[in-house]
Amino acid sequence: MRGDPAGPHDWLDSDAGPVVRPYTVTGGRVRPTGATFDLLAFVVAKAPEGTDGEAPLxxxxxxxxxxxxxxxxxxxLAADLDLALGVVRVLLGDLLAAGLIALYEPPASAxxxxxxxxxxxxxxxxAL
Incomplete structure (x- = not known):
């Protein structure tokens, strides 16, 4: 302990906010169930925000x-959420399985x- 006003933990930064490990957010899963998610795929919510699903989110x-x-x-989404891409893919897999989102893959370039x-x-x- 240093005796500073921040508290007993010098590794705690009040500006950082709560820190949660990515494997905690995904329950230890590293791959989404079912679909794979391309970086350019578009995601759209099926239910309006605030609508309660069957399972708590x-x-x-x-x-x-x-x-x-x-x-x-x-x-x-990964950038807006400030989460790793793998974590976002796992969470999207959960939402897709629950029927709360729709996924639109980009067309393959022929x-x-x-x-x-x-x-x-x-x-x-x-030459430049």
């Missing part, structure tokens, strides 16, 4: 449903650039 689940009232990408075009771009960059 964690605060992180409620925040996702609140943010997803308008279409939002998985990457943006046409990839030809090798000659990529080589020309690399050669152009090297």
């Amino acid at each position: 964690q605060p992180e689940h409620r925040r996702i449903v609140g943010l997803a009232q308008q279409p939002v990408s998985v990457a943006d 046409a990839h650039p030809h090798d000659d075009i990529l080589k020309a771009v690399v050669n152009g960059l090297r």
Whole structure:
């Protein structure tokens, strides 16, 4: 103890707020159940915010449903929630299984650039 006014723990930062480990938020799970979530996939809440589901939701689940009232990408959700992408994917898997969100995957690109075009771009960059 240092005797400072912050309290007995010098590692505690009052500006940081509550600290919860990611594995606590996901219950130790590291992969979402069911679907995989692309970074560019859009998530939309099916139920209006404030509608109670059958199961009680964690605060992180409620925040996702609140943010997803308008279409939002998985990457943006992770940034807005300030959570690791893997944690957000697990939470989205829970919400998808509960039927509280809809997921819209981006269409797969059918046409990839030809090798000659990529080589020309690399050669152009090297010339700079």
